[in-house]
Amino acid sequence: MNTPPPPDTDTPRDLVGIGIGPSNLSLAALAHPLAELDAVFYEQRPRFDWHPGLLLDGARVQVPFLADLVTLADPTSPWSFLNYLKTHHRLYPFYFAERFHIQRAEYDTYCRWVADHLPGLHFRHQVDAVRWNPERDIFEVDFTQLDTDGEAEALGRTHTRNIVLGIGTEPYVPDPLRPLVEAPGVPVLHAADYLAHRDTLLAAGHVTVVGSGQSGAEVFLDLLRHRPAGHERLHWIGRTEAFAPMEYSKLGLEHFTPDYTRYFHALTEPVRDRLVSAQWQLHKGIDAGTLAAIHDELYRRTLDGGWPDAVLTPGVRVRTAGRISTTRIELHLEHTQQNTRSRLTTDAVVLATGHRERPLDRILAGLDPYLRRDSRERPRIDERFRLVLDPSVTATGCQVYVQNAERHTHGVGAPDLGLAAWRSATVLNTLTGKDNYPLPTRTAFTTFGLEQRQPQIPPARRPPTLTPLRDGI
Incomplete structure (x- = not known):
């Protein structure tokens, strides 16, 4: 479609999420009570769908039900799985069922309940391009609104200070x-x-x-x-x-903790790449x-x-x-x-x-001049899940965050549902500069490595400063 994009008139948002899978749905749920945060999320599919071709009878999610969208960051959230059960008058049947691991179809139904009730989620919206506007120090996001047949219905553009990519796997x-x-x-x-x-x-x-x-x-x-x-x-x-x-031993599962994620990120790039392939039995x-x-x-x-x-x-x-x-x-x-x-x-x-991570290159083509890459041409991602961009961008306070596309920098837990709420809370704390969701200082009995790095929790955002880019991010 060759129709030019609409004029540049939008008031900047605080956050635009691209993709609505479990990762960005978790972020949207935790962002919902933050009244000062203007956030919107776009997804090209007509509704939330989580691996529909594999919702076999009896197939269970391989993480406990506590690994829902919000509980491990905020157990009091109205978007928890337990509140979903309570809302549907199913809390006692679940209690007597004694199921720590729920069926995959039930997890999908729970997520769709959240997606159907959260504001700010826009399905049938395909993001076409992301660009940096150096004159306004803002990101531009162009999208196409799709009709029920998946055909282009209208074009749109929004502006935002922050972007969160949650486009998932394919x-x-x-x-x-x-x-x-x-x-x-x-x-x-x-x-x-x-x-x-x-x-x-x-x-x-x-x-x-x-x-x-x-x-x-x-x-x-x-x-x-x-x-x-x-x-x-x-x-x-x-x-x-x-x-x-x-691998499902108790200590083996500690590879899916924030402690291990931080340890993995601090390793050198060659060591990280070797570990990703060697740890196949963990996932x-x-x-x-x-x-x-x-x-x-x-x-x-x-x-x-x-x-x-x-x-x-x-x-x-x-x-x-x-x-x-x-x-x-x-x-x-x-x-x-x-x-x-x-x-x-x-x-x-x-x-x-x-499944493999969807390549970020297409959606990030407009940011390529500002993007820093590693020795294998993959985007560098810092410890707070932010793409490492040119200081001319990050000095403005604008950032691009990544969800479930950071296995090469954050390790085996990147796609794990049990880390989704923690990662979303980390993103929101960093983005707002507030401790909206206090996070634990320690999450594993295992001590990963001899050298302990402090602080273990990524601090809230401070005023931007220009610092040299480090190798191995």
Whole structure:
């Protein structure tokens, strides 16, 4: 659409949030009682939706219900999960259910309740560009308002002193399989779309699930439970050396605390990059209960003798893939330990290959001249979740904050729901210069590192000063 943007007339806001997923919804909920804060949030989708293709019956969120949008920063907030239950007259049933981990569908419903009642949230608003206006010392945000069909209805522009990017993640498809997803014919789809195509997959002759994480396990279990005994015709493969359980020990979980986040951020860039790949079992492993359910289902199918027609093979990567007919696909596999290769013919493929952070480059293109990057050209992000920008921008007090796109600087907890409220509170305390949400000085029994850095809590914003940019931010 080539229509020029509207004239530059908006009164600057204090905060514009881009994206309304759990991270920015948490920020909006905690910002709501701050009456002096003029905040607005934009989302191009028509409503809040949290991984709708994976809301399988019985699938549970892998963090306790206390990791809602607000509780770990403000247990008295009206936007807590417990208040959601109370509002819907479900507090006693939840009490007697004794469920520390709630169903994924219930978490999605809770978030939609918050999104439906919070002011300042604008769905069907697609942000097109973010720019810095050096003449006014302000950010410009251009957006397109979409109609019910997703078509452009109107253009708009707003101005703001602060921006919070919460654009979330997107399904990841490995390069060897990308052409198959984009071509018609045999169903090859990402697990994010599983429920929409479940009937087609259940009717397929042979189904292959690629990916050894939680979503792969849940999809495999769901297919296994709904295919006849002796005729399962399922193959589950993954790159990891085992279908490994997620690290869920009490001290292991302390990697998802503010203490560890601060420790990780202070490490050098090469050490951080090495840790991110090495800590896969902290966030890419499989819930032990799901693994047990898969084994139970497989074992049940041996009671009458014989073995189920289901193959589980870890340590396998897909080298290449192609269609051998209008109804069949051939995957070329390699076993990484045996250094052997084979071919697998299948009628459908589910890619449980995870999600990756959406690239910030498109939305930040207008800020590129001011943006500081690391040795791998990733945006630098400071300890308070702010993009490291040129001092000519930050000296004005204007900032761009990042939510759930900072794993390379803040570690494994970046996408974890249990840190969302703390991160949102940190952003709001820094942005307002007030201690709106007092944060704990210590959150883990583990002491990470020999050198202790003080203060542990990011202080409230002070008057801006020009300081040299440090490497490794």
